[in-house]
Amino acid sequence: xxxxxxxxxxxxxxxxxxxxxxxxxxxxxxxxxxxxxxxxxxxxxxxxxxxxxxxxxxxxxxxxxxxxxxxxxxxxxxxxxxxxxxxxxxxxxxxxxxxxxxxxxxxxxxxxxxxxxxxxxxxxxxxxxxxxxxxxxxxxxxxxxxxxxxxxxxxxxxxxxxxxxxxxxx
Ligand code: NAP
Numbered sequence: 001x002x003x004x005x006x007x008x009x010x011x012x013x014x015x016x017x018x019x020x021x022x023x024x025x026x027x028x029x030x031x032x033x034x035x036x037x038x039x040x041x042x043x044x045x046x047x048x049x050x051x052x053x054x055x056x057x058x059x060x061x062x063x064x065x066x067x068x069x070x071x072x073x074x075x076x077x078x079x080x081x082x083x084x085x086x087x088x089x090x091x092x093x094x095x096x097x098x099x100x101x102x103x104x105x106x107x108x109x110x111x112x113x114x115x116x117x118x119x120x121x122x123x124x125x126x127x128x129x130x131x132x133x134x135x136x137x138x139x140x141x142x143x144x145x146x147x148x149x150x151x152x153x154x155x156x157x158x159x160x161x162x163x164x165x166x167x168x169x170x
Contacts, residue, residue, distance in 0.1 A: 003031070004029065004030050004031040005029075005030050005031070005073035005074070006030065006031045006032075006033055006071060006072045006073055006074075007024055007030045007031070007032055007033070007072065007073065007074045007075065007076060008033045008035060008068055008069050008072040008074070008075045008076070009021050009024070009032060009033065009034050009035060009052075009075075009076045010035045010057070010059060010075070010076065010077045010078060010079075010097065011035075011076075011077075011078035011079075011080065011112075012032075012034030012035055012036060012043070012047055012052070012054075013034070013036045013038075013041065013043025013044060013046075013047065014043075014078070014080070015154065015156070016078045016112055016151060017034075017035075017076060017078050018043075018047075020076045020110075021034050021047060021050070021052055022050065025050055025051065025052060030073075030074075031053070032052040032053065033052070033053045033054075033055055033068065033072060034047045034052040034053065034054045034055070035055055035056075035057040035068050036054060036055075036056065036057070037056065037057070037058050038056075039054060039055075039056050055067075055068050056068075059079065059093035059094075059096055059097055060089075060092075060093060060096070061096070062096045062099070062100075065096050065097050065100040066100045066103060066104065069097075069100045069101060069103075069104040069106060070104055071104075072104060072106060073106070073107050073108075074106060074107055074108045074109065074110070075097070075101050075106050075108075075109045075110070076109075076110045076112075077094065077097050077098075077109060077110070077111050077112065078111075078112040079093050079094050079097075079112070079131075079132065079135065081127065081128040081131060081132075082128065085127070087127040087128075087130065087131040088131075090128075090131040090132070090135070091131045091134050091135055091138075094111070094131075094132070094134075094135030094138065094139075095135065095138050098135065098138055098139045098142060098144060099142070101144055102142050102143075102144055106144065107145060108145045108146065108147070109139065109144050109145070109146040109147075110146070110147045110148075110149065111132075111135065111136060111139060111146055111147070111148045111149070112132070112148075112149050112151055113132045113133065113135065113136045113148035113149065113150065114128070114129040114132040114133060114150060114151075115129055115133060115150065116129065116130055116133030116134075117129050117130055117133075118130055118133075136148045
């Protein structure tokens with residue numbers, strides 16, 4: 001049997017990328033290369049148990065991301081604004097991966113995007129949306145085949161971000 005097409009998944013130890021890795025492995029049509037900055041972490045260990053190829057990569061590292069995309073058919077990218085709250089850094093991280101996808105000849109990129117709120121009448125800038133919209137514009141501009149998803153507010157946020165009511169009960 002021909003070897004399976006390879007999908008490189010960024011954010012593989014997290015909520016979105018982790019779900020993508022699990023779904024792809026369950027489907028059995030693709031091989032998965034899971035990217036993390038910490039090969040010794042619990043997240044990496046769990047992914048290895050699932051039989052993903054786990055590799056070190058950092059979206060801040062322009063040259064490094066080229067290596068993790070080498071030989072891949074497709075890519076899933078989620079950028080994590082919530083780690084640094086810096087829109088320009090998030091945009092650069094997205095561009096680094098988009099450029100590497102282009103250079104590696106990736107056939108399709110799935111990007112976890114959000115809508116551009118500029119000019120929408122939103123009360124102020126919504127940086128975690130607008131940065132992703134700018135990454136999407138860049139992907140379009142450099143001519144990669146892509147799908148941009150729109151993930152809504154997670155149900156898990158009620159547990160993770162604001163676990164307590166005013167009187168301290170969950
Ligand atoms: P998460 O569960 O917190 O996990 C973050 C993932 O990003 C980890 O796998 C981490 O990998 C990876 N990562 C972070 N910085 C990286 C870097 N420089 N290079 C490589 N990997 C990096 O995150 P998530 O919830 O899946 O995704 C967060 C994004 O979702 C945010 O941008 C947020 O705006 C967006 N979003 C959130 C919601 C919501 O309701 N929370 C809704 C829509 C969109 P390692 O630590 O293993 O390296």
